[in-house]
Amino acid sequence: MANKAMVMLGMTALAGLAACQKPAEEAKPGAAAPAAPAAPADDKGPIKVGILHSLSGTMAISETSLKDVALMTIEEINEKGGVLGRKLEPVVVDPASDWPLFAQKARDLIQKEHVAVTFGCWTSVSRKSVLPVFEELNGLLFYPVQYEGEESSWNVFYTGAAPNQQAIPAVEYLMSKKGGAAKRWVLLGTDYVYPRTTNKILRYFLHEKGVTDDDIMEKYTPFGHSDYQTIVADVKKFATGKRTAVVSTINGDSNVPFYKELGNQGMKATDIPVVAFSVGEEELRGIDTKPLVGHLAAWNYFMSMDTPENKAFIDKWNAYVKKNNLPGGEKRVTNDPMEATYIGIHMWAQAVEQAKSTNVDAVRQSVGFQHFKAPSGFDIQLDAKNHHLWKPVVIGEVKADGQFRVVWKTEGPIRAQAWSPFIPDSAKKVADWTFPWACGNCTAPKFGAAGVVAAK
Amino acid sequence: MRTAIELAVFVGMAATIVCPPAHAGPVEDAAVANAIDGLAASSDETIEESIRKLSALDDPRAIPALDALCDDRLRIGADGHPYIWDSKTRDVRHPVSGAVVSPAPRPLKEVEVGNEIRRVALPVLARLQLGSPAAAVRLAAAEELSKSGSADAAALLHRAKAREKDGGVREALALAIARADLTGTDPAKRVAALEVIGRSGNDGFLSELQRLTAKNADGTPVEPDARVAAAATRAMESVKSHQRLVGFGGSLLHGLSLASVLLFVALGLAITFGLLGVINMAHGEMLMLGAYATYTVQTVLHGHRFYLLAAIPIAFLATGAIGAALERGVIRHLYGRPLETLLATWGISLGLIQTVRLMFGAQNVAVANPDWLAGGLEITHGLVLPWSRIAVVGFVILVAAGVWFILQKTRFGLQVRAVTQNRGMAACLGIRTKRVDALMFGLGSGIAGLGGVALSQLGNVGPELGQNYIIDAFMVVVVGGVGRLTGAVAAALGLGIINKLIEPAAGAVTGKIVVLVVIILFIQRRPQGLFALRGRVEA
Numbered sequence: 004m005a006n007k008a009m010v011m012l013g014m015t016a017l018a019g020l021a022a023c024q025k026p027a028e029e030a031k032p033g034a035a036a037p038a039a040p041a042a043p044a045d046d047k048g049p050i051k052v053g054i055l056h057s058l059s060g061t062m063a064i065s066e067t068s069l070k071d072v073a074l075m076t077i078e079e080i081n082e083k084g085g086v087l088g089r090k091l092e093p094v095v096v097d098p099a100s101d102w103p104l105f106a107q108k109a110r111d112l113i114q115k116e117h118v119a120v121t122f123g124c125w126t127s128v129s130r131k132s133v134l135p136v137f138e139e140l141n142g143l144l145f146y147p148v149q150y151e152g153e154e155s156s157w158n159v160f161y162t163g164a165a166p167n168q169q170a171i172p173a174v175e176y177l178m179s180k181k182g183g184a185a186k187r188w189v190l191l192g193t194d195y196v197y198p199r200t201t202n203k204i205l206r207y208f209l210h211e212k213g214v215t216d217d218d219i220m221e222k223y224t225p226f227g228h229s230d231y232q233t234i235v236a237d238v239k240k241f242a243t244g245k246r247t248a249v250v251s252t253i254n255g256d257s258n259v260p261f262y263k264e265l266g267n268q269g270m271k272a273t274d275i276p277v278v279a280f281s282v283g284e285e286e287l288r289g290i291d292t293k294p295l296v297g298h299l300a301a302w303n304y305f306m307s308m309d310t311p312e313n314k315a316f317i318d319k320w321n322a323y324v325k326k327n328n329l330p331g332g333e334k335r336v337t338n339d340p341m342e343a344t345y346i347g348i349h350m351w352a353q354a355v356e357q358a359k360s361t362n363v364d365a366v367r368q369s370v371g372f373q374h375f376k377a378p379s380g381f382d383i384q385l386d387a388k389n390h391h392l393w394k395p396v397v398i399g400e401v402k403a404d405g406q407f408r409v410v411w412k413t414e415g416p417i418r419a420q421a422w423s424p425f426i427p428d429s430a431k432k433v434a435d436w437t438f439p440w441a442c443g444n445c446t447a448p449k450f451g452a453a454g455v456v457a458a459k
Numbered sequence: 460m461r462t463a464i465e466l467a468v469f470v471g472m473a474a475t476i477v478c479p480p481a482h483a484g485p486v487e488d489a490a491v492a493n494a495i496d497g498l499a500a501s502s503d504e505t506i507e508e509s510i511r512k513l514s515a516l517d518d519p520r521a522i523p524a525l526d527a528l529c530d531d532r533l534r535i536g537a538d539g540h541p542y543i544w545d546s547k548t549r550d551v552r553h554p555v556s557g558a559v560v561s562p563a564p565r566p567l568k569e570v571e572v573g574n575e576i577r578r579v580a581l582p583v584l585a586r587l588q589l590g591s592p593a594a595a596v597r598l599a600a601a602e603e604l605s606k607s608g609s610a611d612a613a614a615l616l617h618r619a620k621a622r623e624k625d626g627g628v629r630e631a632l633a634l635a636i637a638r639a640d641l642t643g644t645d646p647a648k649r650v651a652a653l654e655v656i657g658r659s660g661n662d663g664f665l666s667e668l669q670r671l672t673a674k675n676a677d678g679t680p681v682e683p684d685a686r687v688a689a690a691a692t693r694a695m696e697s698v699k700s701h702q703r704l705v706g707f708g709g710s711l712l713h714g715l716s717l718a719s720v721l722l723f724v725a726l727g728l729a730i731t732f733g734l735l736g737v738i739n740m741a742h743g744e745m746l747m748l749g750a751y752a753t754y755t756v757q758t759v760l761h762g763h764r765f766y767l768l769a770a771i772p773i774a775f776l777a778t779g780a781i782g783a784a785l786e787r788g789v790i791r792h793l794y795g796r797p798l799e800t801l802l803a804t805w806g807i808s809l810g811l812i813q814t815v816r817l818m819f820g821a822q823n824v825a826v827a828n829p830d831w832l833a834g835g836l837e838i839t840h841g842l843v844l845p846w847s848r849i850a851v852v853g854f855v856i857l858v859a860a861g862v863w864f865i866l867q868k869t870r871f872g873l874q875v876r877a878v879t880q881n882r883g884m885a886a887c888l889g890i891r892t893k894r895v896d897a898l899m900f901g902l903g904s905g906i907a908g909l910g911g912v913a914l915s916q917l918g919n920v921g922p923e924l925g926q927n928y929i930i931d932a933f934m935v936v937v938v939g940g941v942g943r944l945t946g947a948v949a950a951a952l953g954l955g956i957i958n959k960l961i962e963p964a965a966g967a968v969t970g971k972i973v974v975l976v977v978i979i980l981f982i983q984r985r986p987q988g989l990f991a992l993r994g995r996v997e998a
Contacts, residue, residue, distance in 0.1 A: 225967065233710070260918050274606070400574060402569075
């Protein structure tokens, strides 16, 4: 009971934070970094790396394997001699799906453990909760999950997809003839910042495509919701007029009862396809996927992608699972946020090698110039300007064996739009951390043409 | 259901051998085999083309291959021919004869089809399946055909309807014919079709009806034939009223199902808190332990079909024993001190959560629905009740009746009621009150364990499972009136149905808030709850 109250309090506090989002501007690049970068005292010892993922609670279903894959990647780098000739030492903490606890654990990681970098968070509410901490202490966070955008921080690198790398292409696909030519839309999500913002963007986008509000139904459920009878029945009723598609931003273990209900009520993908943005191979593990064949997910990577890089990645993962005897054993799968975690850690390691330092400011300067051949088979780069990863977009249909069949993908990686061009207020904003903008959410450069700080 | 279809498919194949289609000949044989071979193509266009060919050939021998194609069971052998993968026996079968191919032409490659191909293949498959000997398959086929009608299918549907004996299938076929007739030009047929649609109340036709009743910009109706337009308006009204009825009935039934869950989580608490007066914060963990007991039984029995039945007594006994032990070890020493009881049971709840985390891991565990609880019962078009929920409703009724029987009709129940009403007097009359307390607490906990079995079929099973339900449990018991089982039943029903009536309009989040506000107001007006009885706390 107390737990619930805490979460509520945390949410309220977060809402307040989101309303006056300033911290990103305060940390000025170029200007002296506020706090001393978190570097370990001696330069010979191991480099500490923080891993901040929920290992219990409602998000554990998704986040546990990110912790595992991070440890695997660190082990892989260590086997090759580490970074700068030093080993990486992972520091794993469990914020237990408790959003305020994320901030506390992040502070511990930076101040007590002196980690050089942190890989972590899944839900946007947890990222929003740690953001002020990383900005205050000048830490470095690699965030591996697709999210709603509308953010770009000096202290965060986003290796998951922004809406234009996932949500918008998925909706465009469902509008196409191949995708079923949907005319009516159900936007279904868990009640927090990611689904709400994504659906706001999608609503603007759908309006632009000529869909009226009558043909959009938006529904939210609390975290951990398990009774989807009414919602599935409502969706079926709503779908009677026109061809309908469901866009699901349901997060965490609620997906299990949701997909079970879809199967039980016989909502077939050929009639009403559901495209999910937070459901991958990992979430489908343990659900009988036969009734779900044909429902979709939009990501930037699928385990079923047939590339040599992916094969190597999966082999490495299977060997790691076997060696450490991880729960699930042979049934363990790889998924998109795991790939993003893998890419993120490698990019950071490459950047440290290039900068010849683990200093946050030095690493930040070099991260933007790294390339990496990702398991998806594409040559991926981090954008120095907006701190987001260039990603290919892949849409897959659920198969009977719980994997996805790729039905559509982009030619190559596309650049993230941190600020959605579909939301009028956001369209004006620019995320560009290079000269002369040096800002994550400005409408005008912070530095003038001659390098003079613009009056503000 | 799946097995039934598969079985029917194979029976269907057998039937075709007995009575081959009149036009079958060596030429057609080759054509069918050719077209089926075409399904094993890598390009979508070729597959679509082959499906069209099969549709034109109209030969039921194509059923198994098409069915496998839609279900992800069709494979391409090393020889380039298609084969059917039997996921149960792990055999490779011939696409026409169904005979096991041995040795299998490995490596087998999946035929890659998406929804685009399925949308083409399903109606073709349905047309072929109209001749199936199994009524369930014919019904599914007719329903599939009523989704997409074309004029050329009408003749086929009429033939099928003429030889159909099963009432349900005839109705579905009539609808499919109506769909086909509606696209035709004969006004009399169209009016008749609209009448059929109106009678059925099937809301799958809503978009056509809207189109027929729409008006142009200048106010003239889109549909030039006034009779058709009038019939469409009537049909539309009837479909809409059916939809409203289904919506309301659905809310009631979903409310009943939610009520059954609420009652399950509250029933045990109604005994431990209601009758014994122990503010039992660890009640949620008893639910959780019951769910984990189910998981353990499932693991031990390797997911046997009927593991759930074995889990019921085991969960009851395990949680009951833990409950009784808790009462003996901790709670007994705290009677009459509600605050300490609250803190102690809360501590126990945290301890239990952590123990389970250490034993089973922090992640959720997968408790599978047995196949006899998968799927749902279609009550009317647009209203499906999942079997798992129906089972929970039935189970809770049984358990509540059992509890009532124990409390009202047995010697133990009499002792319980005596102890609840006047402990001192009961002790004087020779009732071993301490033993009654322990057994009562065990019974309450055991019933919570049964609730855990039920919850494991509906939601996720994780260490925090109990935390999600403890508030609901207290809510039901307090609203119902502490100390009364009837109160708990009435409160669970009321809260469940109110919640589900509000949810469609206000959403799940607001719905929960509204229910809580209603409860606060109600408790202010009537602090003793729906049914009042003096509990032991005051005594």
